[in-house]
Amino acid sequence: MSPNIRVLRDIKARHGVNANEIARRAYLYVARNASLPASVRYQAQLQLNTFGRYTRPTTVKNRCAESGKGRGIMSEFALSRFQFRLKARAGELPGVHKASW
Amino acid sequence: MATIAASRIAALNRLRCSIFQTSYNPQSIRTGAKYLRARLKGPSMINYYPPEVNMATFVKGFPDEGFVDLDEEQRLQDVIDKKKRGKGAPKKAKTPEESRRNKKRR
Numbered sequence: 508m509s510p511n512i513r514v515l516r517d518i519k520a521r522h523g524v525n526a527n528e529i530a531r532r533a534y535l536y537v538a539r540n541a542s543l544p545a546s547v548r549y550q551a552q553l554q555l556n557t558f559g560r561y562t563r564p565t566t567v568k569n570r571c572a573e574s575g576k577g578r579g580i581m582s583e584f585a586l587s588r589f590q591f592r593l594k595a596r597a598g599e600l601p602g603v604h605k606a607s608w
Numbered sequence: 609m610a611t612i613a614a615s616r617i618a619a620l621n622r623l624r625c626s627i628f629q630t631s632y633n634p635q636s637i638r639t640g641a642k643y644l645r646a647r648l649k650g651p652s653m654i655n656y657y658p659p660e661v662n663m664a665t666f667v668k669g670f671p672d673e674g675f676v677d678l679d680e681e682q683r684l685q686d687v688i689d690k691k692k693r694g695k696g697a698p699k700k701a702k703t704p705e706e707s708r709r710n711k712k713r714r
Contacts, residue, residue, distance in 0.1 A: 541640075
């Protein structure tokens, strides 16, 4: 199934985070370092604010790789709970089988 | 029980830091070190979704092999046919004054 726009946006965010992570960490270090002068920390914070929306790790959300749903995701399988059930019953998830005792 | 002077304990802590190679920070000032110490999340983030395999990726990946994406060819042909019948997409506005969006609002 082709990914919907929300999944595409999430992929974009993931690549943006990966590309800008080191620079953002460096600015974060300066901005949060209380032993540095306040003006330097302020400048670093202003630089942090110039980064785009899709460079922040909080914009990334684990979505269902099959259906694109954003809720009820089992991160280990990257599937929503219903898609997980369908796939598990079809035997497409190695090592997963219905409990019975 | 004999009390130990605070200066003695501070000296002990300083010595302990030099031995175990940790930074001596008696006032617990925030140094921002946790942002440098934390592992990078980006490399694992981009591998969350399994790579999508379809005809378009084959055409892009192997341009010399002569793969044809029939759906894409059909779409492009449809665009040409629509343009011939005068049903194509409207022209893009070059300036904000030409924008159709502004006209609607008035």
